[in-house]
Amino acid sequence: MKKLIKGARFTPRNYSDEVEAKIQQYKHEGVRLPQRHLLRTEEQLAGIRESAKINTALLDYISENIREGMSTAEIDHMVYCFTTDHDAIPAPFMYEGYPKSVCTSINDVVCHGIPSTKEILKSGDIVNVDVSTIYKGYFSDASRMFMIGEVSPEMKRLVEVTRECRDIGVRMAQPWTRLGDIGAAIQEHAEKNGYSVVRDLCGHGCGVKFHEEPDVEHFGKRGTGMMIVPGMTFTIEPMINMGSYEVFIDEADGWTVCTDDGLPSAQWESMVLITENGNEVLTE
Numbered sequence: 001m002k003k004l005i006k007g008a009r010f011t012p013r014n015y016s017d018e019v020e021a022k023i024q025q026y027k028h029e030g031v032r033l034p035q036r037h038l039l040r041t042e043e044q045l046a047g048i049r050e051s052a053k054i055n056t057a058l059l060d061y062i063s064e065n066i067r068e069g070m071s072t073a074e075i076d077h078m079v080y081c082f083t084t085d086h087d088a089i090p091a092p093f094m095y096e097g098y099p100k101s102v103c104t105s106i107n108d109v110v111c112h113g114i115p116s117t118k119e120i121l122k123s124g125d126i127v128n129v130d131v132s133t134i135y136k137g138y139f140s141d142a143s144r145m146f147m148i149g150e151v152s153p154e155m156k157r158l159v160e161v162t163r164e165c166r167d168i169g170v171r172m173a174q175p176w177t178r179l180g181d182i183g184a185a186i187q188e189h190a191e192k193n194g195y196s197v198v199r200d201l202c203g204h205g206c207g208v209k210f211h212e213e214p215d216v217e218h219f220g221k222r223g224t225g226m227m228i229v230p231g232m233t234f235t236i237e238p239m240i241n242m243g244s245y246e247v248f249i250d251e252a253d254g255w256t257v258c259t260d261d262g263l264p265s266a267q268w269e270s271m272v273l274i275t276e277n278g279n280e281v282l283t284e
Helices: 017-028 042-065 072-085 153-172 179-192
Strands: 103-106 109-111 126-135 138-147 203-205 212-216 233-236 239-241 247-249 257-259 265-267 270-274 279-283
Touching (some): 042 072, 042 126, 072 103, 109 239, 109 265, 126 153, 138 153, 138 265, 138 270, 138 279, 153 179, 153 239, 153 265, 179 212, 212 233
Antiparallel strands (some): 103 126, 109 257, 203 212, 239 265, 270 279
16 A cells, blocks of 8 residues: 655546547647646546536526616625525625625626616616526536627627627537637637627636636737536626726726726536546536
8 A cells, every 4th residue: 555645636537548648748749738636536526517507507596686776786786695595605795895796797897896776777788697606615607698688789789799709609619629729719709799708807717616726818920728528617708898808906996807898798508527428417
């Protein structure tokens, strides 16, 4: 029996000998690989999937109830009640000081919009609702866009193309490819349609923690970045702007990210598990 090294971390494997052989091959070739603790065990995946079920059901619930005339504070209340009713915790609440249970980002707000009783949804608005759930210590994350009332054709197209960007990113998230492949494919589709991709924010590992490695950028070059390995779980959440990709953080609250030129932005987010044969969409 081998003596355990004091302080060493041992994670039960959740992949085949074939995967292990490929990991060793790419390691020998100097390819950047994820740390072993980012490859989920069966126990971890069971917990992450349960969290994801609640997160998706929450977005379905919001989809059924969001409406013109509603304040974003009402959305926050719905999120808190639904999540806690399912014995879960809203992950954003007090995360690094964030004061609410959900992010609600309207029109030129790219992300991290803080719900307010003074912010009322009106016809013509597009709004991103970003929800994240902790269930028995496991995390999940997703967001959807909602179009309120009569939305202009220009805004509808932005929302639709952004969803296409998310879907393209998900399709590109395959084992033994690179994270740069995801970003490059999203950027190509966005720019082909006349839009820009936000550079200052990205997707992220999620599951055992709210935010962990790797960073998943939505722009880049194919064949670059960390190799995607079976067992990884991360989000793909492109933020696509109608105008420039430049953004700024509102100094008044230190959270709200807005487009620099005041033009609209949209975002869709899913969380995926990389499998030996492709991927599994955990949230959408």
